[in-house]
Amino acid sequence: MNLLQSHGPVLPVLLPAATAILLLLLGDGGGSAHGRRPQLARRIALVSVLLGGALALALMAQADTGRIAVYRLGDWPAPFGIVLVLDRLSALMLALTAAVALPVLLYASGGWDAHGRYFQALLQCQLMGLNGAFLTGDLFNLFVFFEVLLVASYALMLHGGGADRLRAGLPYVVLNLVASALFLVGAALVYATTGTLNLADLALRVPQVLGPDAVLLRAAALLLLVVFGFKAALAPLSLWLPATYAAASAPVAALFAIMTKVGVYAILRVHGVVFGLTATAATATASDSAAGAAQPLLLPLALATCVIGVLGALAAGTLARLVAWLTVASVGTVLAAVGLFTPAGWAAGLYYMAHSTLIVAGLFLLAELLGAQRGDAGGRLVPASPVAQPALLGTLLLLAAASCAGLPPLPGFIGKILLLQASASHPGGPALWAVVLGVGFLTLISLARAGSLLFWQVQHAPAGGASGTVPAGASGRLLAATLMLLGASVALSVWAAPLLRYTAAAANQLGDRAAYANAVLPELGGAAARSTQPYTGRPGTTGAAR
Amino acid sequence: MAAALPAVSAGFQAVMPSMEFLLASGIGAVTSCGLWLLLRGRSFSVVLGLAVLGYAVNVFIFVMGRLWRNAPAILGQGPLLADPLPQALVLTAIVIGFATTGFLIELALRSSHDNGSDHVDGREPGAASTAAQADAQAAAHNPEPPA
Numbered sequence: 001m002n003l004l005q006s007h008g009p010v011l012p013v014l015l016p017a018a019t020a021i022l023l024l025l026l027g028d029g030g031g032s033a034h035g036r037r038p039q040l041a042r043r044i045a046l047v048s049v050l051l052g053g054a055l056a057l058a059l060m061a062q063a064d065t066g067r068i069a070v071y072r073l074g075d076w077p078a079p080f081g082i083v084l085v086l087d088r089l090s091a092l093m094l095a096l097t098a099a100v101a102l103p104v105l106l107y108a109s110g111g112w113d114a115h116g117r118y119f120q121a122l123l124q125c126q127l128m129g130l131n132g133a134f135l136t137g138d139l140f141n142l143f144v145f146f147e148v149l150l151v152a153s154y155a156l157m158l159h160g161g162g163a164d165r166l167r168a169g170l171p172y173v174v175l176n177l178v179a180s181a182l183f184l185v186g187a188a189l190v191y192a193t194t195g196t197l198n199l200a201d202l203a204l205r206v207p208q209v210l211g212p213d214a215v216l217l218r219a220a221a222l223l224l225l226v227v228f229g230f231k232a233a234l235a236p237l238s239l240w241l242p243a244t245y246a247a248a249s250a251p252v253a254a255l256f257a258i259m260t261k262v263g264v265y266a267i268l269r270v271h272g273v274v275f276g277l278t279a280t281a282a283t284a285t286a287s288d289s290a291a292g293a294a295q296p297l298l299l300p301l302a303l304a305t306c307v308i309g310v311l312g313a314l315a316a317g318t319l320a321r322l323v324a325w326l327t328v329a330s331v332g333t334v335l336a337a338v339g340l341f342t343p344a345g346w347a348a349g350l351y352y353m354a355h356s357t358l359i360v361a362g363l364f365l366l367a368e369l370l371g372a373q374r375g376d377a378g379g380r381l382v383p384a385s386p387v388a389q390p391a392l393l394g395t396l397l398l399l400a401a402a403s404c405a406g407l408p409p410l411p412g413f414i415g416k417i418l419l420l421q422a423s424a425s426h427p428g429g430p431a432l433w434a435v436v437l438g439v440g441f442l443t444l445i446s447l448a449r450a451g452s453l454l455f456w457q458v459q460h461a462p463a464g465g466a467s468g469t470v471p472a473g474a475s476g477r478l479l480a481a482t483l484m485l486l487g488a489s490v491a492l493s494v495w496a497a498p499l500l501r502y503t504a505a506a507a508n509q510l511g512d513r514a515a516y517a518n519a520v521l522p523e524l525g526g527a528a529a530r531s532t533q534p535y536t537g538r539p540g541t542t543g544a545a546r
Numbered sequence: 547m548a549a550a551l552p553a554v555s556a557g558f559q560a561v562m563p564s565m566e567f568l569l570a571s572g573i574g575a576v577t578s579c580g581l582w583l584l585l586r587g588r589s590f591s592v593v594l595g596l597a598v599l600g601y602a603v604n605v606f607i608f609v610m611g612r613l614w615r616n617a618p619a620i621l622g623q624g625p626l627l628a629d630p631l632p633q634a635l636v637l638t639a640i641v642i643g644f645a646t647t648g649f650l651i652e653l654a655l656r657s658s659h660d661n662g663s664d665h666v667d668g669r670e671p672g673a674a675s676t677a678a679q680a681d682a683q684a685a686a687h688n689p690e691p692p693a
Contacts, residue, residue, distance in 0.1 A: 140635055151649065166653070166657040170668070187635075
């Protein structure tokens with residue numbers, strides 16, 4: 001417990017990093033599924049992910065006291081050194097990552113991890129990047145953790161090999177590298193105009209930048225919106241996602257369900273807080289500063305994302321593509337909630353994000369289980385032989401579909417109704433209501449169409465035919481992983497009240513820039529700090545410490 | 547030097563555009579080259595384009611710390627010190643860019659090997675997707691020589 005108090009925020013980064021190094025040193029026995037080493041690697045990875053989950057829950061409990069834990073890497077004070085910051089939002093994202101990682105690991109240990117090399121080590125690297133991105137309090141460090149998780153995701157996406165996967169993988173990698181270049185340009189512009197990269201310091205500084213510098217800063221904010229919007233699959237930049245996710249193996253696609261949420265998190269942190277409109281900035285000078293640069297853009301783009309996603313889902317030809325398009329639609333809903341820029345909207349959005357991440361990850365796993373039992377048809381949405389376990393898998397699909405579409409009493413319904421309530425007095429409210437309700441209906445249609453095709457419109461093989469082999473049912477480990485994800489989503493409904501209280505507190509904490517600054521910049525006087533100026537090179541005129 | 551030859555220095559400065567102008571237009575030219583290469587259809591050009599774009603971005607980060615003359619880079623005596631932070635940032639960006647370029651080259655090689663084409667789509671433009679269509683197309687392009 002003492003370790004948790006003093007070094008809590010750095011542990012979720014160190015644990016997967018150490019595990020990844022250990023797994024790399026252990027080797028993977030040439031990629032075979034049998035033998036002692038792969039089994040040992042699975043056990044080590046499982047222990048690490050379980051520890052990570054317990055750690056995330058402990059940190060969530062710690063963050064829920066309202067204290068913002070700050071960890072200084074290298075013990076340099078805040079605007080000069082890099083800090084990790086653990087607040088309620090970060091802890092929630094850590095817990096969500098762990099909740100997706102455990103079933104994904106179980107599912108992959110059912111055989112997928114042996115289809116290529118070093119799956120377990122790469123998975124740990126990905127977790128390290130994800131946890132780091134959720135914890136860091138520095139814009140450039142966010143870039144570094146983005147790169148860590150992206151490099152791991154490139155290798156994971158190509159896991160299993162094959163020409164199709166390579167064909168989808170090359171554009172994915174190239175597009176992400178272009179986005180990284182834009183991130184660097186945006187971060188450099190932010191530094192040039194404000195003289196700081198620390199998020200708490202930036203939040204104080206951004207409203208004070210006026211004149212020609214504010215124009216540059218506004219450009220930087222919009223560049224960063226392009227980058228984060230690309231990761232989150234925001235409307236004009238969402239077309240890469242279905243091809244990539246549908247081509248990836250099922251456990252990897254399920255893990256990637258959390259990757260779009262990194263983009264959402266970054267938009268919330270950077271555009272919601274750092275570039276968000278504050279009470280003090282909402283004066284006559286607000287129109288001159290860069291604050292609120294992304295504010296008018298986010299809601300329309302998010303609603304367009306919803307519409308594109310659900311239309312893609314209606315037109316999808318395979319089950320995996322259908323789920324991938326539903327991922328786009330769900331991200332659109334979450335971003336619409338973020339785009340309201342009110343604490344109530346954010347609270348609803350965070351709850352919906354937790355639900356949609358789990359349900360989409362579960363659907364990706366379920367899609368592969370279904371595809372594996374349909375013979376040659378696989379995941380294609382055409383009439384084919386019946387699946388081996390229609391009752392079990394059908395019930396799971398029904399449950400997931402109902403929650404995805406937002407039917408009561410499942411968590412999708414709770415999230416959507418909160419979102420509708422939060423947007424009631426917003427000028428964009430009518431558009432949001434129309435889109436969210438319409439998208440829910442169309443989601444239901446697309447999944448109902450897929451479900452009836454999979455389970456009812458089946459072609460029974462002619463007796464004595466060549467294809468008389470009955471596909472075997474899914475193995476227990478794969479089913480357990482899928483059940484765990486979908487069950488976790490139901491648990492969100494059962495424990496909705498404490499979770500909603502938590503997300504509401506997290507949203508309020510996000511809005512409280514003064515408390516954030518007080519925690520991160522105590523030496524400078526917290527929110528009352530004389531803010532950093534761009535470096536001019538002359539001693540006595542630089543920095544906030546003078 | 548400037549004190550000894552004031553006339554030459556003044557004339558030189560009148561002819562030469564400012565460093566800011568040179569760097570800005572240089573970054574712009576390199577970025578546009580990178581973008582043009584990036585939009586090509588072959589993965590080789592795309593990899594080159596990303597590398598060139600990376601150079602432009604790295605110089606851009608460096609310049610965002612402002613241009614300094616007669617100032618020590620990090621440590622030293624004197625009234626002026628160059629901003630060390632963009633130097634640290636650009637070092638990180640170079641290392642990451644180097645690693646990702648290496649990965650991308652390997653991926654592009656693998657893709658062109660497995661798909662039999664170095665086009666970014668994994669197949670030649672206009673090439674039919676199925677083998678039967680490919681055969682039909684090949685037959686259409688290579689008609690039997692007249693007997």
